[in-house]
Amino acid sequence: MKIKEIEELSQEIRSLKGAGKKVVHCHGCFDLMHPGHIKHFQAAKLMGDVLVVTLTPDEYVDKGPGRPAYNQNLRAESIAALECVDYVSINKWPTAEETLRLLKPDYYVKGQEFEKLKDKTGKIQKEFDILDDIGAEMKVTHEIVFSSTELINKYLR
Numbered sequence: 001m002k003i004k005e006i007e008e009l010s011q012e013i014r015s016l017k018g019a020g021k022k023v024v025h026c027h028g029c030f031d032l033m034h035p036g037h038i039k040h041f042q043a044a045k046l047m048g049d050v051l052v053v054t055l056t057p058d059e060y061v062d063k064g065p066g067r068p069a070y071n072q073n074l075r076a077e078s079i080a081a082l083e084c085v086d087y088v089s090i091n092k093w094p095t096a097e098e099t100l101r102l103l104k105p106d107y108y109v110k111g112q113e114f115e116k117l118k119d120k121t122g123k124i125q126k127e128f129d130i131l132d133d134i135g136a137e138m139k140v141t142h143e144i145v146f147s148s149t150e151l152i153n154k155y156l157r
Helices: 006-018 035-045 072-080 097-103 123-134 148-156
Strands: 023-028 050-055 087-090 107-111 137-141
Touching: 006 023, 006 050, 006 087, 006 097, 023 035, 023 097, 035 050, 035 107, 035 137, 050 072, 050 097, 072 087, 097 123, 123 137
Parallel strands: 023 050, 023 107, 050 087, 107 137
Antiparallel strands: none
16 A cells, blocks of 8 residues: 555654665645646656655644645545555655655655745755755756645635
8 A cells, every 4th residue: 555654654764764765855845736846746756766745734834824725634534546646655744854754765755846945934954955865866847837735725715
């Protein structure tokens, strides 16, 4: 099964890395699945052997009122349905910091909009700072970018 509890996923990653596999990790809200997410995951998968996606739990989604549009279980199931994704887990914390410490991927992959390590919340810089501690490298995909928030506001409200 692709969807795993975060602790179970941590054990799986240890085994995979022990077998010489390169683990790629993407993290985000992924509230409204769109072509930008899919292309990001496909590009990330090409950077290693195993693609792991973690998502922000409902209680910590900070995208504004009425969000997330889809609950964490539906978001996890949607991501798990993608062929390029090997494992999905729902994060337990407000950011990916603790998740990175627990999973210790080889590569942490974000979209090009985070390439300059800036976001409205400051979370990306905190996540980046952890990568040295865990021996991971940040990589960036350069795919088409959409904003779920803008799509929701434009087409669904």
